[in-house]
Amino acid sequence: MRDNVSASSRVDAGETANELECLPYSVQHNDEGVCLLVRMGPHRILLDCGLKESSLLLSTLTKSAGKGSSPLPADLVLISHAHPDHARGLLALHQSFPLLPVYASEVTSKLLPLNWPDQAPQEIPQFCHALPLRSPVELQDGLVVELFPAGHLPGAVAILLTYTTVQHSYRLLYTGDFFLSNSRLVEGLRLEELRGLDLSVLIIEGTYGTSRHPHRRNQENQLAERINRAIADNCSVLLPTPALGLGQELLMLLRSHHHFTGRDLDIWVDGAVASGCDAYLELLPHLPPSVQNFARHQPLFWDERVRPRVRRLPPEHRATVGKSPCIVLTDSTSDFGQYCQPDTGPWLILLPEKIDIKVHKKYLAPTTIDSYLLAQHSDGPGTTQLIHNLRPQHVVFVHGSSTYLADLTSLEELQNRYHVHSPSAGTLVELPIGDTFLQPAAPETNYEGELTELGTVITITLPDAITADPRWRQFADTGLIEGHWQGEELVLRGLSQRDLLHQNSDRYTSSDVDCCGNCRHQRGQRCWNPASPLYNFKVTLEGYCPAFERLNDSQ
Ligand SMILES: [Zn+2]
Numbered sequence: 001m002r003d004n005v006s007a008s009s010r011v012d013a014g015e016t017a018n019e020l021e022c023l024p025y026s027v028q029h030n031d032e033g034v035c036l037l038v039r040m041g042p043h044r045i046l047l048d049c050g051l052k053e054s055s056l057l058l059s060t061l062t063k064s065a066g067k068g069s070s071p072l073p074a075d076l077v078l079i080s081h082a083h084p085d086h087a088r089g090l091l092a093l094h095q096s097f098p099l100l101p102v103y104a105s106e107v108t109s110k111l112l113p114l115n116w117p118d119q120a121p122q123e124i125p126q127f128c129h130a131l132p133l134r135s136p137v138e139l140q141d142g143l144v145v146e147l148f149p150a151g152h153l154p155g156a157v158a159i160l161l162t163y164t165t166v167q168h169s170y171r172l173l174y175t176g177d178f179f180l181s182n183s184r185l186v187e188g189l190r191l192e193e194l195r196g197l198d199l200s201v202l203i204i205e206g207t208y209g210t211s212r213h214p215h216r217r218n219q220e221n222q223l224a225e226r227i228n229r230a231i232a233d234n235c236s237v238l239l240p241t242p243a244l245g246l247g248q249e250l251l252m253l254l255r256s257h258h259h260f261t262g263r264d265l266d267i268w269v270d271g272a273v274a275s276g277c278d279a280y281l282e283l284l285p286h287l288p289p290s291v292q293n294f295a296r297h298q299p300l301f302w303d304e305r306v307r308p309r310v311r312r313l314p315p316e317h318r319a320t321v322g323k324s325p326c327i328v329l330t331d332s333t334s335d336f337g338q339y340c341q342p343d344t345g346p347w348l349i350l351l352p353e354k355i356d357i358k359v360h361k362k363y364l365a366p367t368t369i370d371s372y373l374l375a376q377h378s379d380g381p382g383t384t385q386l387i388h389n390l391r392p393q394h395v396v397f398v399h400g401s402s403t404y405l406a407d408l409t410s411l412e413e414l415q416n417r418y419h420v421h422s423p424s425a426g427t428l429v430e431l432p433i434g435d436t437f438l439q440p441a442a443p444e445t446n447y448e449g450e451l452t453e454l455g456t457v458i459t460i461t462l463p464d465a466i467t468a469d470p471r472w473r474q475f476a477d478t479g480l481i482e483g484h485w486q487g488e489e490l491v492l493r494g495l496s497q498r499d500l501l502h503q504n505s506d507r508y509t510s511s512d513v514d515c516c517g518n519c520r521h522q523r524g525q526r527c528w529n530p531a532s533p534l535y536n537f538k539v540t541l542e543g544y545c546p547a548f549e550r551l552n553d554s555q
């Protein structure tokens with residue numbers, strides 16, 4: 001009898017059951033926002049809630065709530081960051097399903113109310129629970145979440161979900177919007193925190209497709225140059241931006257760029273951008289140490305004392321503020337005609353690339369419109385770099401125009417290694433995870449071997465799989481190798497025919513490029529120049545330092 005009970009209640013864990021799937025309600029191909037429902041085993045997790053039309057959101061979600069046994073459209077909601085395309089539908093969602101738990105980072109939970117500027121802040125309920133960074137939290141039985149700073153915006157996180165069954169741990173990472181580079185008010189996503197996660201699924205944004213960006217400092221200089229030229233031409237500059245992120249980055253840039261520091265110039269901040277600045281000031285302890293340090297010496301944004309002056313623009317000054325050249329930052333949704341008035345001088349409206357801003361008014365003052373790049377997301381190479389570091393079985397692209405996402409999904413370097421998806425809204429993506437799935441060949445592989453000490457020599461044994469790498473032939477060309485220590489690690493280098501020819505002269509003369517290899521202070525691959533920061537260190541021959549002096553080589 002007892003046997004019967006236990007036999008009938010024993011549930012086979014279903015080796016063929018599909019434990020993971022993603023139903024995108026909205027994927028931000030244009031500006032419709034991001035809202036994804038992810039299922040991991042029995043858990044239903046809503047990632048972001050950026051749908052613009054809350055009616056659409058609610059009808060969709062209510063339908064899905066009706067389907068299962070649960071009265072809620074998901075078990076919980078996780079918000080990656082406070083931008084409207086990820087969070088604006090949240091208040092309506094909360095009002096319809098007050099029992100649905102919502103989580104985000106602490107900073108995001110504080111910035112969220114900026115999404116509902118028409119509501120009095122004290123009337124917006126505190127429905128978002130703050131989760132700590134870099135620390136796993138079990139939100140439901142067998143479902144653990146961990147947040148990692150993602151760059152892009154203060155508080156923005158990549159969300160790691162781990163669902164554990166008896167047989168298997170499934171890991172899904174959703175990047176939200178991410179940026180690998182440091183910007184002025186937020187540090188970039190740290191790749192090393194995410195490496196080696198053994199991911200099943202990566203849901204990643206692809207805003208910039210495969211395009212490649214110039215170095216951030218160049219982007220900043222080009223923009224500063226453009227603004228500087230306009231002001232020299234007696235033109236005022238209007239910079240429409242979203243409330244959070246870009247606007248504050250622009251202010252920091254304008255206050256610290258050599259074109260503007262100390263200059264008798266007014267920078268006016270209007271609308272939601274000004275509220276965004278106030279919100280940042282409340283978050284000062286969460287901003288990078290360099291910013292906190294800056295703020296100890298002078299106000300971060302509002303400053304009438306230090307030039308250029310940064311001030312809030314009173315509404316009654318809108319129509320007259322451009323009489324002498326100035327800079328105005330305003331809300332990307334505001335009517336720019338308010339500023340470009342007959343009494344003012346000419347205007348230059350500078351629009352950020354890849355941010356949807358409508359400009360269709362006829363202006364009363366002479367007005368030029370131009371665009372600039374100050375990226376807030378990683379470019380194509382940054383995106384593929386993150387993917388290769390994570391090596392998931394599935395890559396799901398969202399957040400970007402469908403053509404840009406198609407550029408990414410068709411990359412051979414991705415197709416060869418991963419299951420790549422770019423779903424449109426409403427299309428269910430099944431994400432089968434095979435134990436037998438061959439982990440894709442990684443761009444970087446570790447080879448484990450053995451050391452044997454044999455009296456006067458040692459031998460290093462490595463598996464012959466290493467010879468499959470195309471680099472092996474060059475490495476093994478002469479059969480001779482050279483080793484040197486790098487900290488505690490031993491680095492091996494294959495000696496080429498050319499190295500052997502030059503070995504006697506101990507000189508690296510093959511290059512016209514200034515580098516340690518042809519610097520007169522380098523001997524035995526060590527720097528002997530006390531004036532160099534590399535003094536006394538082992539150097540690589542391709543290395544360089546400002547104390548470089550060319551070797552006088554008569555050969
Ligand atoms: Zn964003």
Ligand SMILES: [Zn+2]
Binds near residue numbers: 085086399
């Ligand atoms: Zn976004």
